[in-house]
Amino acid sequence: MDILLLSNLEIVIGTLLLICIGALFTVLNKKTNRIIFLQKIVSKLKKSFDSLDEQAKLIVKTDIELNKTQEELDKRLESLDSLQKASRLISTTLNEKEIFLHLDQSIITELGFEKNLTLIYDKKETLHCRVSLGFSKNDADFIVSNFSNEAEIIKILKSGETFCSVQISTQQRAAISQLFGLEQFILSPILTQNGMIGFVFIGNQSNTSPITEGDQELIAILANQIGQSLENARLFEEVYRSSQVLETKVQERTKQLSSALEEVQKINKAKSDFISAVSHELRTPLTSIKGYASILMAGKLGEIPEPVKERLNKVNKHSDNLVALINDLLDISRIESGRVEMNITQCQIKDLIENVHDLLTPQMKEKNIQWTTNINENLPEISVDGRQIERVFINLVSNAIKFTPQNGTISIKAHITNDIVELEVSDTGIGISDEDIARLFDEFYRVENKINQNVKGTGLGLALTKKIIEAHNGKIWITSKLNEGTTFHFTLQPSTQKDFNL
Known part of the structure; x- marks a missing residue:
């Protein structure tokens, strides 16, 4: 029993142990x-x-x-801002000295550098220091005097390239470092249209802040701006000096012209006075000659033979021609001196032209010349000396008759343009060359041609015509084609314009 209990107990304990172990x-x-x-x-x-x-x-x-x-x-x-400021300063001045004054230490420092030399060649290719920042005068002078020995570096600069200390050979870098006393540097040429005129040297004493590609670009831009500004300043100086020389020459020439004009005016006055005096002196005896010739031709001193009468007729005719010549000379002299007496009235252009037509119709019939007119019916009245304007028409139409062949045409036109009355006297004659047109209004000038050699004249009619038109504040000019005809154009003021140079 005890053994059985013990055995069961062992089993239980074993089971419990297994359970515990599990x-x-x-x-x-x-x-x-x-x-x-x-x-x-x-x-x-x-x-x-x-x-x-x-x-x-x-x-x-x-x-x-x-x-x-x-x-x-x-x-x-900051560097770009400094560059922009420097560029603005040097580009807005046209004085070469002021350009370099703007390149001060503050600009160089803001660009991130300590020292700068700006060297410029003169016309003799001699190098001069224009800006020295961070260098003593002795150092700058030493660099200027010895830089010409660096042929390889100068060759690179003249090619237009900007370079820094790390872009050249060790030997070249050592030579420049020794000359300028800097380990890090940038050299940039100053270029104009004529080539390199100098260069900018800029750099730092220490190696703490290495030079970058951006720094190199900034200095290249600065050097380029210096070159452009120097070129502009020199061009301005050249233009200014040229203008000063030109102004001096103009003043001298103006003075000479004024003196010459005064002399010409004196000569013209002397000529006018002489012509006036001589004309008066000639007109008196001519009047007597013409009077005596008329008396003799009338037979008041007895009968004279027919041959004598013919000679007296020639004397009378030549006397009339001389009197007309003298009157023309006197009128030109009076108009030039402002002593002419004009009777200004309100006139119709049409009436003046009809009077001239009636007067010269016989001469036109002799050559079977056709007369045509084209007159604007709305033309205003003009304030002129009717007798003098008729004289202008007579001179122009008479010339047209002389130089127009048989069965030719003479035309008169009148119209208004821009409130100015413009008149034209045209013919179908032999025409006038450009060379002769330029001198046609000169006193005593006559065109050399076959017809003119057979036509008598003094060369005063057109000169007087021009004087009369200009005295009425008008203008006169000519258009012509050889062998086709000539047109004389002249202008007159309407009656509302009453300011005459008489």
Whole structure:
């Protein structure tokens, strides 16, 4: 019994142990799984933290780069602003000295540099320092006197290229660094249409801030602006000097012309006075000669032979011609001196033309010349000396009759243009060359042609005609074609215009 109980007890205890062991294994298994799960979570967290750390490092790096880029952009903007300011200053002056005065230390500093030399060649290819910033006078003079030895560098500059210290050979860089005393530098040629006239040297003493491609572009732009401004200033100076010389010459020539004009006026006055005096002196004896000839021809002193009478007729005719010539000379003299007496009245153009037609009809019939008129019916009255304007028509129509062949045509036209009365006397005669037209209104000038050689005249009629028209504030001109005909145009003011140069 006791043995049985003991055996059962062992079984129970064994069972309980198994249960406990199973439970323990179950618990251990759960904890193991939990540990594994936690390890996985820790591993994931570690990866996440590592990723975040990398991202944080990347963000910090990016931020540093952005800050650096921002600083570079700010620096570039400041440099561009400085360049724009410098360009505005030097481009708005036309004085060469002021251009270089605007290139001061503040501009160079704002561009990010410490030192600057601007060197310019003169007409003799001698180099001169026009701007020295950061260099002593002795240093600048030394550089100017020795730079001509750098043939290779000068060759590069003359090609129009801008270069910096890192773009040339070690030997060239060492030579320039030794000459200018700078490790970092930019050299840019100053160019005009005539080629290189100088260059800009700019740089820094230290290597803490290396020169960039952007810096090189800025200095190239600055050098180009200096070149354009210098060229504009020199062109302006040249134009100004030329204008001064021209003005001096104009003043001298004006003075000479004024003196010559005064002399011509004196000569014209002397000529007019002489013509007036001589004409008066000639007219008196001519009047007596004509009078005695008329008395003799009338037979008041007895009968005279027919041959003598013919000679007296010629004397009388030539006396009339001389009197007409003298009257023309006197009228020209009076008009030129302003002493002519004009009787200004209201006249109709049509009436004046009809009077001239009636007077000259016999001469036109001799050559079977046709007379035509085209007169605007709405023409206003004109305020003129009717006798003098008739004289103009007589001179022009008489000339037309002389130089128009048999069966030709003479036309008179009158119309109004822009409130001005314009008249035309046209013929179908031999015409006038351009060379003769230019001198046709000169006193005593006569066209050389076969007809003119057979036609007598003094060469005063057209000169007097021009004087009369101009005395009425009018104008007269000629259009003509050889072998086709000639037209004399002249203008007169309507009756509302009463300001005459008489």
